[in-house]
Amino acid sequence: MPKHTPDNPGAQPGGTLIIIGGHEAKEGRREILREVARRVRGGRLVIATVASHEPEGYFEGYQGGFEGLGVGDLVELYVEDRTEALGEDKLGLLDGATGVFFTGGDQLRITSQIGDTPLEARIRQVYEAGGVIAGTSAGASAMCETMLVKGHSKESYRIGDLAMAPGLGLIRGVIIDQHFAERGRMGRLLGAVAQNPRVLGIGIDEDTAIVVEGGHFRVIGSGAVYVADGAGITHSNIAEARRDEPLSLYDVRLHVLSAGDAFDLGKRKPVPAEALREGVPGD
Amino acid sequence: MPKHTPDNPGAQPGGTLIIIGGHEAKEGRREILREVARRVRGGRLVIATVASHEPEGYFEGYQGGFEGLGVGDLVELYVEDRTEALGEDKLGLLDGATGVFFTGGDQLRITSQIGDTPLEARIRQVYEAGGVIAGTSAGASAMCETMLVKGHSKESYRIGDLAMAPGLGLIRGVIIDQHFAERGRMGRLLGAVAQNPRVLGIGIDEDTAIVVEGGHFRVIGSGAVYVADGAGITHSNIAEARRDEPLSLYDVRLHVLSAGDAFDLGKRKPVPAEALREGVPGD
Numbered sequence: 080m081p082k083h084t085p086d087n088p089g090a091q092p093g094g095t096l097i098i099i100g101g102h103e104a105k106e107g108r109r110e111i112l113r114e115v116a117r118r119v120r121g122g123r124l125v126i127a128t129v130a131s132h133e134p135e136g137y138f139e140g141y142q143g144g145f146e147g148l149g150v151g152d153l154v155e156l157y158v159e160d161r162t163e164a165l166g167e168d169k170l171g172l173l174d175g176a177t178g179v180f181f182t183g184g185d186q187l188r189i190t191s192q193i194g195d196t197p198l199e200a201r202i203r204q205v206y207e208a209g210g211v212i213a214g215t216s217a218g219a220s221a222m223c224e225t226m227l228v229k230g231h232s233k234e235s236y237r238i239g240d241l242a243m244a245p246g247l248g249l250i251r252g253v254i255i256d257q258h259f260a261e262r263g264r265m266g267r268l269l270g271a272v273a274q275n276p277r278v279l280g281i282g283i284d285e286d287t288a289i290v291v292e293g294g295h296f297r298v299i300g301s302g303a304v305y306v307a308d309g310a311g312i313t314h315s316n317i318a319e320a321r322r323d324e325p326l327s328l329y330d331v332r333l334h335v336l337s338a339g340d341a342f343d344l345g346k347r348k349p350v351p352a353e354a355l356r357e358g359v360p361g362d
Numbered sequence: 363m364p365k366h367t368p369d370n371p372g373a374q375p376g377g378t379l380i381i382i383g384g385h386e387a388k389e390g391r392r393e394i395l396r397e398v399a400r401r402v403r404g405g406r407l408v409i410a411t412v413a414s415h416e417p418e419g420y421f422e423g424y425q426g427g428f429e430g431l432g433v434g435d436l437v438e439l440y441v442e443d444r445t446e447a448l449g450e451d452k453l454g455l456l457d458g459a460t461g462v463f464f465t466g467g468d469q470l471r472i473t474s475q476i477g478d479t480p481l482e483a484r485i486r487q488v489y490e491a492g493g494v495i496a497g498t499s500a501g502a503s504a505m506c507e508t509m510l511v512k513g514h515s516k517e518s519y520r521i522g523d524l525a526m527a528p529g530l531g532l533i534r535g536v537i538i539d540q541h542f543a544e545r546g547r548m549g550r551l552l553g554a555v556a557q558n559p560r561v562l563g564i565g566i567d568e569d570t571a572i573v574v575e576g577g578h579f580r581v582i583g584s585g586a587v588y589v590a591d592g593a594g595i596t597h598s599n600i601a602e603a604r605r606d607e608p609l610s611l612y613d614v615r616l617h618v619l620s621a622g623d624a625f626d627l628g629k630r631k632p633v634p635a636e637a638l639r640e641g642v643p644g645d
Binding site for chain 2: 233235259303
């Protein structure tokens with residue numbers, strides 16, 4: 080299986096990632112669920128409620144949300160503990176699946192319960208076969224190679240804040256944050272980018288998603304997506320300051336994107352969404 | 363009186379502006395109040411509670427806050443309505459004043475009650491004579507030539523959001539927002555900058571301030587200051603999109619500054635705070 084290199088950021092070649100900032104509409108136009116359903120192409124969609132400590136109600140919510148959108152069938156994947164993910168029992172749920180949808184909760188539950196298990200390998204196969212992997216809220220964060228697991232909202236970043244952990248690695252070279260404007264998370268996204276400007280910081284609002292294919296993404300939904308590019312940073316106190324000191328960071332490039340905008344992850348540049356539809360040369 | 367030109371941003375030559383993001387500490391180290399007191403140099407400090415519809419308690423809070431910091435005397439300036447600001451009665455409060463401190467409330471109350479009155483002219487004289495004008499929260503916003511008066515917090519900017527109004531104009535070429543990280547106001551600051559990238563967007567956290575002298579400012583206090591520079595913006599949908607559409611804005615330059623950082627308003631660049639103390643050539 081080809082490995083990604085830092086020079087080749089973006090999603091692994093294969094299917095589509097739909098990375099959602101949480102609280103996607105489950106009634107009305109349901110633009111994001113509609114996009115997921117379209118990519119499922121009438122096959123099975125697995126609703127993975129693994130992130131939740133108490134999954135009751137999640138699956139039922141999505142049953143309603145996907146009703147009438149043409150998904151072949153909808154099944155729930157939950158694992159009580161890691162033993163279940165290591166065994167064979169749950170694998171059958173993925174038979175015929177052309178999509179997996181990670182719901183919200185705790186991103187560490189996703190990675191600690193299914194990371195490096197046959198179940199995770201099977202999900203990855205769905206993706207590599209051209210399927211769609213969607214994730215909302217915790218399910219969005221977990222897509223990254225290194226994921227944000229904690230960090231204060233509604234305050235500026237302090238040097239000792241923030242915890243990160245290895246994520247599923249379906250998209251590399253980026254850090255995803257969700258509920259972005261709603262929870263005032265610019266501070267913590269900039270803190271993440273400061274740690275290593277190699278990673279692009281991507282903050283996604285509620286009811287908003289990025290659709291990642293090849294080395295590009297498109298924005299859909301009702302809110303905005305913020306891209307913080309640290310490549311040009313000229314000063315950072317992240318390695319010097321005391322833990323309780325606020326961040327100092329000069330010359331971040333920031334893009335605010337909304338529906339109709341697209342972004343080239345390799346070139347780190349917004350591109351017209353129309354160009355993508357005509358097929359932009361890329362990886 | 364010399365007028366500012368767009369080529370000469372920053373504070374009007376004269377004294378010092380101390381622009382505070384709200385909720386400055388009134389106990390303990392009181393770094394911001396201490397800085398204000400230092401600039402008052404033992405003279406009178408006028409606590410202008412004009413922004414408040416119900417000023418009870420504001421003045422008393424600052425009496426406690428400034429205790430023991432060496433301010434000569436502290437008086438309260440409040441105007442019930444504009445008639446009082448047009449008359450001569452209140453002018454005496456400013457005799458011997460070397461500082462004026464605008465407290466929080468509603469920035470429109472400041473400008474609508476004292477804008478273009480003898481009282482405002484007298485306050486401006488204090489500043490031009492080398493005094494300090496401080497403002498916190500609404501008092502911070504009111505310093506600008508064009509001030510933010512309204513706009514949603516904790517959501518991304520939509521084209522029809524945001525209301526602006528003419529402010530006191532003590533500092534030009536910038537838009538100030540306050541309670542910045544705490545209220546998740548990056549969206550609305552970017553919306554303001556999108557309207558005319560000529561203005562620098564400056565978002566100030568609580569218990570944090572910028573000390574503006576000449577064409578520079580220094581950061582003091584416990585939080586961060588965000589500077590959004592739109593000069594390099596390559597795309598904006600602000601004039602095209604429908605009112606309820608989210609903003610799209612490419613290539614904003616963003617700086618996160620904290621205590622010890624300084625910024626050159628003319629060059630739009632962070633500068634080492636040490637350089638300022640030795641006297642940076644400027645306007």
